[in-house]
Amino acid sequence: MKRLEPRQLLVLSALGRNASIHRAARDLSLTQSAVSKTLAEIEAGMGSALFLRSRQGIAATALGRLVLRRVEHLLDLLDHGIGRHGKEAPVLKIGYVSDLHGMALGQAFVRWRLSQPLSLRLVELDSQPLGLQLLQNAELDALVLDEPGEQELRTISNRMVPVLRKSHPLLVKGTSLSLQDVQALDWILPTAGAPFHRALQSWMVRAGIEAAVNLWILPAGQALSTVVAQSDVLAWLPAAQASWFQQMGVLMPVRLTDVPDIEAPAYLLLGAHVQADPVLQQGVALFAHFMDHSSACFEVQ
Template sequence: MADLETRELRYFVAVAEELHFGRAAARLGIAQPPLSRAIRQLERRLGVQLLDRDRRGAALTEAGRVLLGEARVALDAVAAAERRTRRAGERSLVLVTKAGASHELLRRLLDALASEPGAPPVEVLLCEVGEQAHRLRDGQADVAIMHRPYDDLAGFDTADLCVEGQVAILPAAHPLAAREQLTLADVSDVPGLPIARWPRLDGTYPDGPGPEVRTQSQLAQLVALGKCLLVIPASSRAWQWPEHVAVPVVDAPDVTTVIAWPRSSHSQAIAALVRSASSVADGSA
């Protein structure tokens, strides 16, 4: 059984995402005929039909859908191998976190590391919601600050850093903004003030009345404009606008901030960073 090569996987992913051989070939920087041949050969080798060809494009079969998911995971793993090996010499670590989240904790962590003599230098990579796991999987980052139960922690080792309640972020002009505290019942189904919808792990959006958002700046502006509200961990108040008001939601589930790293990492630099993070979090509790 001739093994799959990453080239074949990249080709297939391109076709599966474009559902069009010509566009996929352009994206890959090759001509269309070799791409058609490569996919055919892949199907022959696997003994499975991956695509239903049609005169106006291609559609994934069930096997194709399986391969698309598995191929993405595999390509991430290969990319991670490459990146982490390249960076193996350097002693610095890349820490990824959601822009704006756990700001205070992060600042204290960086301060503690800077003042510690033997600590490894840390680069900080900020990303949008839900992207940390991907950065960790494909090797762009070594450790991540994530939040349970919001983020996808599967496949990572984690250490809890701190637990916090959640607050509702409201437009300052809204009546609810004057309240001392709120409940989940208060903030769901507020007329004219729906809860914004984040993309799920697969990139699609849940149904609902709220606007679809991808980035924190979109969200911040929407709240300021009085278009929606949101419920987030209390520490995220760091990016509150003057037009925002944060009100504790007493019955919202607690959010645990964790530091996560790939299961396969045995580096003692990561271990040291985790230790620092844990002690910083304890000190502040």
């Protein structure tokens, strides 16, 4: 079989930890269909099943357990370095509430883990007040907010990209479409967050798009890619996530001609304890850079 790609290693690791495709998808801020497709690719390449499926979840086969041990060993080397011993390295803990930012965080997490020695943990939260309490108790090192606070480290911009299913009739003309092409379509948004909706409304005014567009909310992890892949709707995704789905061969990002991008801002708030820890402080600053880069690096092909 071909050598496993970094994204495949991380999907296998998440499946082994969670024993559930649903929980693994939430862990990586991906859709269940994306995780299932990646697993199918790996199993096809190996010519054997790595997990047994049931209503209760998934369980590794004998081959699956062997592969998982090797995957975890490799990821441990990436996290800590070959031959590293002694005191365990600190873990940078970053919390988030918004599905939209969770999708982009997951992509930054993938690139971070493959290149940085400081371990990283993303924590999905039910509410912003809970996140603020955990931050105050030093159980989180940083919190990604939808609305600006008084102590945010910096603003992170998630560039939003429109996507269509790969075989959509509009794509016969290429990936550059006019406003008239997309205005008649139903649109899916990955979050109900007010800041993104304000940014979208402002963008629609600048672009001259009628406010009568049909908008639907479908949070990340709720089979978003499956819905888009099986219909003619247009979905707005963070650029890094659009790149992931393009690599999976599910969706195709498009460019709207003569129209500026939509930026969905996020705000990174530091815990007070981080200011006294140079390692954590540098880690949070570096991760903020990763977030910006994961949005800026992707261009529609």
